[in-house]
Amino acid sequence: MVTTPPPNPARPPQPSPKTLLRRELLAARRALSPESLRASARALARSALALPELAGAGTVAAYVSVGSEPGTRDLLDALRAAGKRVLLPVLLPDNDLDWAAYEGPGSLAETAHAGKMPLLEPSGPRLGPGAVTGADTVLLPGLAVDGRGMRLGRGGGSYDRVLARLERAGAHPALVVLLYDEEVVARVPEEPHDHPVQAVATPSGVVRFTDSA
Numbered sequence: 615m616v617t618t619p620p621p622n623p624a625r626p627p628q629p630s631p632k633t634l635l636r637r638e639l640l641a642a643r644r645a646l647s648p649e650s651l652r653a654s655a656r657a658l659a660r661s662a663l664a665l666p667e668l669a670g671a672g673t674v675a676a677y678v679s680v681g682s683e684p685g686t687r688d689l690l691d692a693l694r695a696a697g698k699r700v701l702l703p704v705l706l707p708d709n710d711l712d713w714a715a716y717e718g719p720g721s722l723a724e725t726a727h728a729g730k731m732p733l734l735e736p737s738g739p740r741l742g743p744g745a746v747t748g749a750d751t752v753l754l755p756g757l758a759v760d761g762r763g764m765r766l767g768r769g770g771g772s773y774d775r776v777l778a779r780l781e782r783a784g785a786h787p788a789l790v791v792l793l794y795d796e797e798v799v800a801r802v803p804e805e806p807h808d809h810p811v812q813a814v815a816t817p818s819g820v821v822r823f824t825d826s827a
Contacts, residue, residue, distance in 0.1 A: 631803040636769060639757040639797060643682040655685025657817035658792060662689050662753075663696075665813060665820060667788035671750035673699040675713065675776075675787070678722060678734040683755060684792045684817075690716055701745060702736045703772070710775050713745040714738045746776055747785040754811065756791040758799050763810035763823030765791050766802040777809045788812050 629637075646654075662668060674693055679686040693700050700716040705727055714736035716722075722734040746752065754773055758766040767773055780787065789811040795818050813822045 632766065632769070635766060635802065636757055639766075642796065643794070646682050651682060651685060654794060654817045655679075655688050658684050658686075658815060659688035659692055661817060661819050662790070662792065662815040663692055665751075665790060665815060667751045667790055667813065668693065668698075671698060671788075673701065673749045674751050674753065675701045675703075675746045675749035676716070676753040677703055677755055679755070680731055680733060684794055686753070686792065687719070689753075689792075691719070694718065701741070701749060704735045704740060705730075705733060705772065706743075709770055709772050710743055711746070711772050712743055713741045715741070743775075743779065744783070747780055747783040749785075749787045751788040751790060752776070752780070754789060754791045756793060756797075758797045758802050759791050759793060759811060759814045759821075760799055760801045761823075762801075763812065763814075764802050764804050764808055765811050774807055778807070781809075790815060792816075 668674060676686060676690055676693065678690070690700055690702075694716060701713045702716045702722075703711040704714055705725075706712055715738050716736055717738055721737055723737045724732045725735045726732050754765060754767075756765045756767050777789075789809065790813045791811050793814055793816050795816045798814055798816065798821055810823060813820055
């Protein structure tokens with residue numbers, strides 16, 4: 615009697631190249647010691663402040679780092695001390711971003727969002743998602759950037775919306791991503807909606823991408 619072998623079970627979908635690279639980079643961040651995180655944050659602030667895009671900016675859209683992200687708190691305070699207007703994001707339920715002005719460490723409140731780690735967000739008046747279009751420079755979080763200036767984000771989509779909003783408004787602020795030194799890589803996977811940045815600041819210095827638009 616001829617028997618028919620059972621069908622092969624469906625293979626689970628394979629992670630995309632972006633997903634695999636994100637996992638690798640996030641694991642490396644989680645391995646950093648608290649001392650290394652603090653030292654990197656101080657060095658990152660010094661590097662970023664040397665950027666002409668920040669020196670000449672009146673308004674900077676930035677963000678408050680969380681967990682093992684490259685630390686931004688020193689940089690935020692230095693920008694405010696230099697007389698810059700600093701805008702910080704407020705996460706909306708649909709993952710879009712509203713904005714409010716940074717008025718110092720006491721103006722930040724820990725906010726819980728379903729399915730995400732608590733975020734420190736500005737407690738002042740909300741300025742609307744379109745406020746970012748008035749920024750001279752936008753500091754972007756990320757996980758990596760390559761030699762073309764292509765940035766790999768965390769995959770949540772919030773900053774894809776920000777970049778699309780800037781494009782629709784015809785706004786052209788300088789785009790700068792803040793990373794650790796090892797996160798400047800040879801190449802990151804890209805998709806049609808991805809945007810290049812003008813520069814990356816790391817604890818050891820700045821890399822510029824002259825071909826980025």
